[in-house]
Amino acid sequence: MLNMMDTSFDNCIKCTICTTRCPVAEANLDYPGPKQAGPDGERLRIKNPELYDEALKLCTNCKRCEVACPSGVQVGTVIQLAKARHGGFKKGPRELMLSHTDLMGSLSSTAAPIVNVITQLKPIKKLLDKTLGIDERLTLPKYSGQTFRSWFKKQEAEQARFERKISFFHGCFTNYNDTTVGRHLVQVLNAMNIGVSLLKKEKCCGVPLIANGFFDKARKNAELNMGQFADALDSSECVIATEPSCAMTLRDEYPEVLQVDNHLLRDQIFFASTFIARELSQGNVPKMKPLNLRVAYHSPCHLIKQGGVIHTLTLLNQIPGVEVIMLDQKCCGMSGTYGFKKENYQTSQIIGQGIFDQITELNVDYVVTDCESCKMQIEMNTDHQVLHPLTLMSQSLI
Ligand code: SF4
Numbered sequence: 226m227l228n229m230m231d232t233s234f235d236n237c238i239k240c241t242i243c244t245t246r247c248p249v250a251e252a253n254l255d256y257p258g259p260k261q262a263g264p265d266g267e268r269l270r271i272k273n274p275e276l277y278d279e280a281l282k283l284c285t286n287c288k289r290c291e292v293a294c295p296s297g298v299q300v301g302t303v304i305q306l307a308k309a310r311h312g313g314f315k316k317g318p319r320e321l322m323l324s325h326t327d328l329m330g331s332l333s334s335t336a337a338p339i340v341n342v343i344t345q346l347k348p349i350k351k352l353l354d355k356t357l358g359i360d361e362r363l364t365l366p367k368y369s370g371q372t373f374r375s376w377f378k379k380q381e382a383e384q385a386r387f388e389r390k391i392s393f394f395h396g397c398f399t400n401y402n403d404t405t406v407g408r409h410l411v412q413v414l415n416a417m418n419i420g421v422s423l424l425k426k427e428k429c430c431g432v433p434l435i436a437n438g439f440f441d442k443a444r445k446n447a448e449l450n451m452g453q454f455a456d457a458l459d460s461s462e463c464v465i466a467t468e469p470s471c472a473m474t475l476r477d478e479y480p481e482v483l484q485v486d487n488h489l490l491r492d493q494i495f496f497a498s499t500f501i502a503r504e505l506s507q508g509n510v511p512k513m514k515p516l517n518l519r520v521a522y523h524s525p526c527h528l529i530k531q532g533g534v535i536h537t538l539t540l541l542n543q544i545p546g547v548e549v550i551m552l553d554q555k556c557c558g559m560s561g562t563y564g565f566k567k568e569n570y571q572t573s574q575i576i577g578q579g580i581f582d583q584i585t586e587l588n589v590d591y592v593v594t595d596c597e598s599c600k601m602q603i604e605m606n607t608d609h610q611v612l613h614p615l616t617l618m619s620q621s622l623i
Pocket residue numbers: 246247248249250258259262283284285286287288289290291300301304
């Protein structure tokens with residue numbers, strides 16, 4: 226049984242800085258903001274559970290309030306756990322579909338060509354909108370015909386020849402939807418004389434499960450993943466994730482939200498840019514050719530939460546001939562599965578508008594971001610193609 230209470234709310238000094246940083250409070254007047262939904266509300270909810278406010282469902286769990294808080298209040302976590310305690314998660318077929326990414330991925334990728342055509346058809350999108358509440362204006366992610374794990378099987382012999390080795394936590398999106406980032410990670414690390422291995426088994430990190438209220442399932446996944454990490458770290462230096470939300474969940478949400486102890490392994494779990502930036506600073510720089518590109522970089526909320534933006538900028542600045550323009554550090558509004566829900570579509574668009582406008586005004590070749598859900602949102606709302614930093618680095622390898 227999970228302990229659904231985060232006591233950090235007691236440290237709140239009522240400065241309201243968190244509210245000034247909340248993208249939802251700015252975009253949707255129905256949301257009371259992190260101070261009121263988090264620490265203030267928690268004091269009331271403890272006294273009287275009937276004071277639970279349905280507006281908490283509007284929180285995206287972007288964690289910007291936590292980054293801003295000078296008192297270390299885990300506002301996003303306080304809100305997620307309060308929703309869990311007070312029945313604030315609607316767990317219908319849509320939530321099941323959006324959150325059980327392992328299951329959906331394994332079913333859909335086996336019939337990817339058919340699934341990809343069907344889910345882009347207007348009548349099907351309308352049907353999903355009317356029956357499930359998945360907004361028809363969105364482009365649903367496609368599935369890959371070949372999973373990353375099956376692509377990797379052919380790489381295993383090559384990877385075994387490297388003396389140094391890391392374990393790659395590929396996550397659901399890279400395995401089932403788009404294997405590009407995983408393949409580029411392998412290329413980049415190999416160029417730095419580091420081999421890649423996969424965990425014998427991995428489950429979804431749990432971020433969409435937490436966001437949709439499936440805490441018990443998320444915890445089971447966390448326990449399996451931590452067991453796999455412990456085994457893998459006998460023969461590899463560390464575990465690397467290329468998706469910021471996966472890295473944040475494996476490192477921070479496991480102990481803080483799911484009460485899965487990771488303290489013995491946490492320092493060996495890295496976001497990809499963090500690991501690569503450290504290698505670059507120690508002189509392990511792969512041979513690269515100039516790309517002559519101007520790119521705009523969008524920093525994902527969950528990477529900001531980990532303090533990892535500087536590491537991605539270090540990586541990008543190391544690629545010759547790439548001019549990097551830093552976009553305002555604003556949320557794109559998608560927040561994983563949040564923006565897919567019909568009732569959140571408008572809020573999601575209002576939140577992202579600032580970023581969409583800024584990109585449209587800039588004259589850049591590409592937008593770069595580390596997060597797949599930010600990529601989807603930006604590509605749906607601008608004319609720009611969005612690349613992962615590792616894709617750009619792999620293009621420059623000689
Ligand atoms: S997690 Fe994000 S959306 Fe939720 S209260 Fe904090 S800043 Fe607002």
